[in-house]
Amino acid sequence: MTSWAWLGLSIATEIGATLALRSSHGFTRPVPVALLVAGYGVAFYSLSRALAGIPLSTAYAIWSAAGTAVIATIGIVAFGESRSVLKLVSLFFAVVAIAGLRFG
Numbered sequence: 011m012t013s014w015a016w017l018g019l020s021i022a023t024e025i026g027a028t029l030a031l032r033s034s035h036g037f038t039r040p041v042p043v044a045l046l047v048a049g050y051g052v053a054f055y056s057l058s059r060a061l062a063g064i065p066l067s068t069a070y071a072i073w074s075a076a077g078t079a080v081i082a083t084i085g086i087v088a089f090g091e092s093r094s095v096l097k098l099v100s101l102f103f104a105v106v107a108i109a110g111l112r113f114g
Contacts, residue, residue, distance in 0.1 A: 013063030020056035021076045023049045028081050072111050079104040 011019075027049025034042040060069050079101055085091035 011059070013060045013069075016056045016060035016062075017064060017069055017073060020053045020060060021073055021080075023056060024053035024073070024077045025080050025084075027053060028077065029084070068111050072108055075104050075108050075111075079108070 027046045030042040030046035030049060033039065034046060037043050057069065057073055060073075082091075082097070082101055086093045086097070
């Protein structure tokens with residue numbers, strides 16, 4: 011796999027683990043807890059593999075911004091979280107920043 015594919019896998023599993031964290035209800039439900047532990051494990055392993063070809067500053071910035079943007083979007087769309095103009099503009103700029111880091 012390429013470093014960028016490892017980074018993509020890392021982002022996807024971090025998002026899945028974060029959703030499992032929400033479903034764990036304070037670590038009281040064993041299946042979501044197992045999923046979040048495994049998901050974060052795969053996420054960090056994949057991130058470490060991505061670092062073989064992507065500078066740390068770029069990889070971590072994309073990893074954290076992409077995960078944040080996707081989780082915030084899922085929160086708005088699926089969980090009915092607030093969608094203020096400031097939040098939507100901030101998400102837009104997060105996506106722009108991710109593109110700038112990837113292609114800049």
